[in-house]
């Protein structure tokens with residue numbers, strides 16, 4: 001109903017689609033999509049892990065002294081709790097990407113609460129950490145998300161640039177990201193492929209190597225932003 005009203009008011013369905021999926025949309029829940037331009041580096045973020053391939057990524061990050069924020073799926077954390085703990089032990093930030101990576105549009109608030117809360121529970125059980133950040137699966141925000149995030153004290157983070165690393169070759173991923181590597185940028189890549197076990201993330205690993213060879217320092221999201229809850 002509301003989305004129809006938004007669409008009608010704009011005279012176009014385009015605005016409604018932007019409200020749900022646009023990286024800078026604040027309509028359905030407040031979100032960050034870039035950090036301060038005077039930051040000392042950029043934020044590197046990885047979604048859809050942990051996967052069996054995540055330890056290889058951790059080695060690459062360690063070699064470049066880079067830190068990242070990992071938006072993990074609860075179901076993947078339950079499959080690989082020790083990899084979730086490895087992420088934390090290596091000095092990276094762990095964040096919530098929901099539980100089973102569903103589409104959130106046309107779902108009720110109870111569905112959102114169950115998926116986001118399920119992801120939080122899995123992370124807390126495996127690592128003892130209560131994440132600060134949330135990124136919705138497919139970047140989709142929906143009605144009812146705002147009160148759930150408020151209840152769980154979660155901040156919503158989108159991205160400045162997304163690598164489309166689930167389908168592009170490494171050279172194209174790196175070429176798309178490099179021009180966006182300004183201070184405060186938030187880069188989104190993937191160390192898993194939704195809930196697939198043993199995913200092939202070679203393109204992501206190669207692209208990460210290429211990016212870190214030329215990039216300014218890579219930080220966690222929390223290095224870029226001071227928490228409003230502190």
Ligand SMILES: [Zn+2]
Pocket residue numbers: 047048097101136137138194
């Ligand atoms: Zn995802």
